[in-house]
Amino acid sequence: MAWCAATAARPIHLALIEGVESIAGGEGPWLQGVRTVKPGVLLAGLNPVCTDAVAAAVMGYNPRAARGTVPFQTCDNTLLLAEGHGVGAAELGRIDVRGVSIAQALYRYDS
Numbered sequence: 001m002a003w004c005a006a007t008a009a010r011p012i013h014l015a016l017i018e019g020v021e022s023i024a025g026g027e028g029p030w031l032q033g034v035r036t037v038k039p040g041v042l043l044a045g046l047n048p049v050c051t052d053a054v055a056a057a058v059m060g061y062n063p064r065a066a067r068g069t070v071p072f073q074t075c076d077n078t079l080l081l082a083e084g085h086g087v088g089a090a091e092l093g094r095i096d097v098r099g100v101s102i103a104q105a106l107y108r109y110d111s
Helices: 003-009 048-058 078-084
Strands: 015-019 022-024 035-037 041-045
Touching: 015 048, 041 048, 048 078
Parallel strands: none
Antiparallel strands: 015 041, 022 035
């Protein structure tokens, strides 16, 4: 989520998140328990923070989760940090989601 500082300095006008095929259970194949998943989604947005917040919700995570809770068990929630700097929203109620709803696109990564 390197977009946080970069977005404040140089706005990003289009954010694309490909979730057609991915992995769940860790950051890479070197971790035990990582598995291939096929959510079959492609997300696009005009703000990278808002787009990441929607992507987190589509993955079954709370985009406003506090440090110490999934998926931010060992780090600060970068969505909240970016929101605090005024570069986007992590609050789903403030984001205009169009097309398929979050509920329809939901693919839980934690199960």
